[in-house]
Amino acid sequence: MPKYELMYIIAPDMSEEKREELIAKFRAYVEGKGGKIEGVDKWGMKKLAYQINFKSEGFYVLMKMEMPAAEVDAMSKLMNITEGIMRHQFVRN
Numbered sequence: 001m002p003k004y005e006l007m008y009i010i011a012p013d014m015s016e017e018k019r020e021e022l023i024a025k026f027r028a029y030v031e032g033k034g035g036k037i038e039g040v041d042k043w044g045m046k047k048l049a050y051q052i053n054f055k056s057e058g059f060y061v062l063m064k065m066e067m068p069a070a071e072v073d074a075m076s077k078l079m080n081i082t083e084g085i086m087r088h089q090f091v092r093n
Helices: 016-032 070-081
Strands: 003-010 036-052 055-066 085-092
Touching: 003 016, 003 036, 003 070, 016 036, 016 055, 016 070, 055 085, 070 085
Parallel strands: none
Antiparallel strands: 003 055, 003 085, 036 055
């Protein structure tokens, strides 16, 4: 299985409880599709280089994982429609 890094930014107006739920949701998604999580780094609230949806800050999360290549597009689509996710990007290692 290929290794990936997923960086995503959560909206700053979400409560800590909701942020943890989102992180757990994506972790469970990867594990449910047969992938393995190598680590989740919560970078915390950071200033954005430019405003996204009139917000100048976001909560950064970096997830390192192994995942079937066919599931990356499906997870990307899920993240696109998930409320609270401002941006995301997959990088293959």
